[in-house]
Amino acid sequence: xxxxxxxxxxxxxxxxxxxxxxxxxxxxxxxxxxxxxxxxxxxxxxxxxxxxxxxxxxxxxxxxxxxxxxxxxxxxxxxxxxxxxxxxxxxxxxxxxxxxxxxxxxxxxxxxxxxxxxxxxxxxxxxxxxxxxxxxxxxxxxxxxxxxxxxxxxxxxxxxxxxxxxxxxxxxxxxxxxxxxxxxxxxxxxxxxxxxxxxxxxxxxxxxxxxxxxxxxxxxxxxxxxxxxxxxxxxxxxxxxxxxxxxxxxxxxxxxxxxxxxxxxxxxxx
Amino acid sequence: xxxxxxxxxxxxxxxxxxxxxxxxxxxxxxxxxxxxxxxxxxxxxxxxxxxxxxxxxxxxxxxxxxxxxxxxxxxxxxxxxxxxxxxxxxxxxxxxxxxxxxxxxxxxxxxxxxxxxxxxxxxxxxxxxxxxxxxxxxxxxxxxxxxxxxxxxxxxxxxxxxxxxxxxxxxxxxxxxxxxxxxxxxxxxxxxxxxxxxxxxxxxxxxxxxxxxxxxxxxxxxxxxxxxxxxxxxxxxxxxxxxxxxxxxxxxxxxxxxxxxxxxxxxxxxxxxxxxxxxxxxxxxxxxxxxxxxxxxxxxxxxxxxxxxxxxxxxxxxxxxxxxxxxxxxxxxxxxxxxxxxxxxxxxxxxxxxxxx
Numbered sequence: 001x002x003x004x005x006x007x008x009x010x011x012x013x014x015x016x017x018x019x020x021x022x023x024x025x026x027x028x029x030x031x032x033x034x035x036x037x038x039x040x041x042x043x044x045x046x047x048x049x050x051x052x053x054x055x056x057x058x059x060x061x062x063x064x065x066x067x068x069x070x071x072x073x074x075x076x077x078x079x080x081x082x083x084x085x086x087x088x089x090x091x092x093x094x095x096x097x098x099x100x101x102x103x104x105x106x107x108x109x110x111x112x113x114x115x116x117x118x119x120x121x122x123x124x125x126x127x128x129x130x131x132x133x134x135x136x137x138x139x140x141x142x143x144x145x146x147x148x149x150x151x152x153x154x155x156x157x158x159x160x161x162x163x164x165x166x167x168x169x170x171x172x173x174x175x176x177x178x179x180x181x182x183x184x185x186x187x188x189x190x191x192x193x194x195x196x197x198x199x200x201x202x203x204x205x206x207x208x209x210x211x212x213x214x215x216x217x218x219x220x221x222x223x224x225x226x227x228x229x230x231x232x233x234x235x236x237x238x239x240x241x242x243x244x245x246x247x248x249x250x251x252x253x254x255x256x257x258x259x260x261x262x263x264x265x266x267x268x269x270x
Numbered sequence: 271x272x273x274x275x276x277x278x279x280x281x282x283x284x285x286x287x288x289x290x291x292x293x294x295x296x297x298x299x300x301x302x303x304x305x306x307x308x309x310x311x312x313x314x315x316x317x318x319x320x321x322x323x324x325x326x327x328x329x330x331x332x333x334x335x336x337x338x339x340x341x342x343x344x345x346x347x348x349x350x351x352x353x354x355x356x357x358x359x360x361x362x363x364x365x366x367x368x369x370x371x372x373x374x375x376x377x378x379x380x381x382x383x384x385x386x387x388x389x390x391x392x393x394x395x396x397x398x399x400x401x402x403x404x405x406x407x408x409x410x411x412x413x414x415x416x417x418x419x420x421x422x423x424x425x426x427x428x429x430x431x432x433x434x435x436x437x438x439x440x441x442x443x444x445x446x447x448x449x450x451x452x453x454x455x456x457x458x459x460x461x462x463x464x465x466x467x468x469x470x471x472x473x474x475x476x477x478x479x480x481x482x483x484x485x486x487x488x489x490x491x492x493x494x495x496x497x498x499x500x501x502x503x504x505x506x507x508x509x510x511x512x513x514x515x516x517x518x519x520x521x522x523x524x525x526x527x528x529x530x531x532x533x534x535x536x537x538x539x540x541x542x543x544x545x546x547x548x549x550x551x552x553x554x555x556x557x558x559x560x561x562x563x564x565x566x567x568x569x570x571x572x573x574x575x576x577x578x579x580x581x582x583x584x585x586x587x588x589x590x591x592x593x594x595x596x597x598x599x600x601x602x603x604x605x606x607x608x609x610x611x612x613x614x615x616x617x618x619x620x621x622x623x624x625x626x627x
Contacts, residue, residue, distance in 0.1 A: 166358035174372035
């Protein structure tokens with residue numbers, strides 16, 4: 001039955017307005033950033049003075065801003081790779097190995113997800129005192145891998161629960177050693193989940209500020225540069241960069257979701 | 271590895287966290303034989319199969335394939351190949367790639383793999399389907415691919431875990447004939463697991479009937495059907511009338527005092543001393559029903575509870591005064607007794623046999 005028949009016209013109106021409000025609430029702050037990125041004035045405000053794309057060019061021309069973007073992308077890729085690589089074996093053990101205290105292990109793994117980032121940052125600072133050489137990029141990578149690998153493992157674990165054990169047994173039965181089974185069967189069949197987990201960890205690490213701030217030393221990630229610049233005047237260049245990141249993130253997540261759905265559909269057919 | 275022997279199980283025990291899944295099984299599977307492990311779910315038959323293939327290790331006992339112990343060897347070092355109940359065809363690979371998997375792992379060269387795969391597709395009637403994704407073929411075809419993927423590596427032993435369980439009745443009949451043909455042509459040792467007694471009787475050279483982790487009887491289909499050794503086998507394989515009886519010096523005394531001559535032999539024959547309590551077993555198709563007092567043979571008097579006509583045969587179910595249920599299954603020509611009447615259920619002594627009480 002259609003919604004239209006369920007609700008009288010006044011109700012439908014209220015319903016539509018409610019939905020619009022929710023989306024407004026979710027997307028207004030983001031929309032404002034995107035809007036101001038195209039404002040020709042250096043100090044943005046409503047109404048817009050004129051349309052321009054110069055701030056995008058200016059952002060890329062700004063070595064501090066462009067450099068920090070590259071740094072963030074590099075560190076996020078490293079930490080996401082590390083997190084996925086750490087999460088996969090853990091997920092396999094959790095899903096396939098009979099563990100006595102499995103629910104306790106799972107609960108403990110959730111820790112870094114629910115822990116306030118401030119606490120994690122503080123702890124990392126204290127740890128970093130023992131290894132001052134780690135401050136900067138290595139510490140940021142490790143910190144972000146810590147935060148993301150826990151939910152990465154849980155996501156992969158839930159994917160592996162639905163993995164048919166008989167695929168593995170069939171491969172072993174036909175002569176495949178453990179490593180060959182992993183390469184030929186487990187990896188190809190879990191690739192969609194691995195990609196999804198990597199992308200999530202990447203976007204999470206790319207935009208993470210609080211923990212990175214604690215251990216960054218002189219490393220300037222994009223969030224740190226944005227935060228620092230906020231203490232002066234919000235440059236439209238920041239708006240331009242943010243708009244790009246928002247667009248890229250939305251595109252990436254939609255694309256990966258579509259890809260995963262297609263892969264899952266294929267797997268379901270069999 | 272010598273292939274002069276088949277598969278030998280010696281005192282195999284499997285214990286799972288205090289639960290005894292297999293409680294001491296010894297079994298000799300001759301090379302080239304088709305042996306079926308038959309039993310209800312939970313009887314330990316699948317566990318036994320998994321121990322032969324290497325997915326589970328026995329708690330104690332030995333498993334030998336071709337004369338050599340395989341205990342402790344991983345599945346990929348054992349000369350067995352399994353057809354899985356859910357087929358376990360790799361969904362990310364085509365039919366051809368599934369068939370080639372085991373050969374590719376063995377690093378056989380590509381032309382040889384192509385030739386073997388093509389021959390296997392031909393043998394299984396799958397020619398032309400090699401390029402299909404496994405999601406694009408029917409259940410019966412998937413069954414054949416699973417079979418072919420295991421056979422193509424030419425294992426010493428083919429293991430089949432409820433191989434036909436997922437197929438509908440018509441396809442199942444067809445595949446039974448196919449399996450039989452493949453076994454005859456390839457001359458490999460087949461060990462199958464099933465809970466379907468008809469499948470076991472149709473396919474096997476030998477049947478091991480299992481119950482509660484033990485083998486109750488091991489023999490040819492004819493032996494197992496005609497002379498079940500225990501109450502369990504008599505009841506699980508086909509139908510049986512089980513009548514409590516007492517051994518006397520000159521024969522048997524049934525519950526109501528009827529005396530019968532002692533049936534001869536059979537694998538389960540009890541050399542029981544006089545006075546021992548035993549069970550007399552007889553198949554429904556050997557039991558005739560007559561209106562009371564017209565019977566020419568000694569038999570048991572029972573009240574007719576149900577008369578079921580099914581075209582080819584008529585089933586008459588009765589109950590004796592002592593509460594023993596009796597079933598007769600006879601071609602439906604003769605006039606049936608009336609429901610509620612008293613009738614005599616009788617049989618030729620040679621058609622009956624004695625098993626432990």
